[in-house]
Amino acid sequence: MWLFIMFFITVKVGSSEIKVQEGDVLNLHPRFEDFNKDHQILWTFSNDNQSxxxxxxxHGNIYTHYENRFSGRVQLNERTGDLNISNISTDDSGLYEALIVLNKQITKIKFKVDAFARVSVPVIIISSSLVSVHQSPAFLSLCLQVLLYCNIKELCSL
Incomplete structure (x- = not known):
C-alpha cells in the first residue's frame, strides 16, 4: 500500500508602487500583524537584473547584515514584518519583495519604489538693468505684481 501525503500551500501575490524623496525613510508594510517564531519573512531588493x-x-531572529549598501540603515519590525530603510537615495530605487510564510501559506508582496532627488527652491533675481525705458507700463506693472506676490509668499512661509 502506498501512502501519499499531500501538502496544500496557498500562494498569494500583491504589489504596490511607492514614491519617496531622497533622504527620507522608506517604510514598507506587508500588512501583517503579530508575527511569531513560526512565521518567516524574507525581504529582497532587485535592480538592474541583480537581486x-x-x-x-x-525563527524569531532578525538578520539585516546582508548587503553593504543598506548597512546601518535597515530595521525590520519583528512583530509586523515592516521594513524601514533610513536615508533613502535614488540608487535605492527598484523592486522590493517580501516573501512571507504563515501557517503553510506563502505570500509574496512586491513594492516598486521610486526614490527621487530633492528639488531646490528657485531663486528669482531681477536686476534693474533688465528693465529698459522702452518697455510698456503694462510689462512693468506685471513685473511688480510678480515681485510682490513672491515676496508675500516668501514672508508667509517663514
Whole structure:
C-alpha cells in the first residue's frame, strides 16, 4: 500500500508602487500583524537584473547584515514584518519583495519604489538693468505684481 501525503500551500501575490524623496525613510508594510517564531519573512531588493537579500525574520531572529549598501540603515519590525530603510537615495530605487510564510501559506508582496532627488527652491533675481525705458507700463506693472506676490509668499512661509 502506498501512502501519499499531500501538502496544500496557498500562494498569494500583491504589489504596490511607492514614491519617496531622497533622504527620507522608506517604510514598507506587508500588512501583517503579530508575527511569531513560526512565521518567516524574507525581504529582497532587485535592480538592474541583480537581486540581493536585505533582511530576514527567521525563527524569531532578525538578520539585516546582508548587503553593504543598506548597512546601518535597515530595521525590520519583528512583530509586523515592516521594513524601514533610513536615508533613502535614488540608487535605492527598484523592486522590493517580501516573501512571507504563515501557517503553510506563502505570500509574496512586491513594492516598486521610486526614490527621487530633492528639488531646490528657485531663486528669482531681477536686476534693474533688465528693465529698459522702452518697455510698456503694462510689462512693468506685471513685473511688480510678480515681485510682490513672491515676496508675500516668501514672508508667509517663514
Amino acid at each position: 540581493s537579500r536585505i533582511a530576514q525574520l527567521y
